[in-house]
Amino acid sequence: MTKTVYSALQPSGSLTIGNYLGSIRNFKNLQDEYECFFNVADLHSITVPQEPKSIRERSFDLIAIFLASGLDPEKSTLFVQSHVPQHAELSWVLNCMSYMGQLNRMTQFKEKSQKSEENLNAGLFTYPVLMAADILLYQTDLVPVGIDQKQHLELARDLAIRFNNKYSETFKVPEGIIGKETGKIMSLKNPEKKMSKSDEDQNSFILLLDDEETIKRKIRKSVTDSLGNFDYNDEQKGLKNLINMYIAFSGLTSDEIVNKYKNENYSVFKEDLGQLIADNMKDIREKHSQFIKDKAYLEKVMREGAEKASYIANKTLRKVYKKVGFLPR
């Protein structure tokens, strides 16, 4: 039996190279081996305030980025979450089985809800349940995500097991795929913090669609340390983060990179890294600019994706409704 992969990103801001390395970049290799679903999580995005126009633009943008990063709609199902109503429907059933206490422990909720009054809404609180519904609807085996989603994934597993125990075997229990070096790319300005598009300091992140000069400039300005020795360890977090990106884009090991640069200044390494990232991102940037012009094609991809996704999602949802005791229509 072919295994199933599911992942999603929110259309809530410009993607960073952290999003790319933590999630999107891994999708392409998976599509050759597995049944893959890659989704634009627009329902998730309204858990914090958004401009309607921006959700529309960024949803197109994400589909274009999926395509630009090498996803083939013949192999992977690319779709928009709100086009498949079963996500919201399953989420309701799972909400009724979720413990407030467990949701209260979600670190992302704690962080985001403290940011503003508007963020303190019930949707943000139950967001991880919707994410569980996303994953469980497709009988997903594997979920490629960054480390920040690990706790949410754990909830999806708990809910699957809880439902199966209560009603009989219904859901697959999913596993995460989290990159060792790329699961958490750190801010270029503060290596204690995750690289995030919502950071006020524009130099703390590289955007997926930044041009070559911008990428190089941001890497040049990134924080390292004053120790001056080129090493890969937890005392030199800034450098470690840069080396992790170098590993991801070059395929070299940390030892090979340390050997290559141990007699050089950090600046030499930074020049090479900036160039390496820029070279690797060039193709996506160019392809994205082509795909984004063709709205009709993007609409076709998402429409066909939604059709395929709802067929499968519906099979799971019918089973769930029946087991819970809802009458057939």
Ligand code: AMP
């Ligand atoms: P989001 O932008 O929150 O929708 O995140 C989309 C995906 O990118 C999720 O799988 C996140 O775990 C991943 N991600 C976000 N930021 C980073 C980061 N700094 N490093 C690695 N992965 C990340």
Ligand code: TRP
């Ligand atoms: N919550 C994820 C994020 O913010 C996005 C997401 C929604 C997701 N549903 C998912 C990721 C299902 C993996 C699987 O990044």
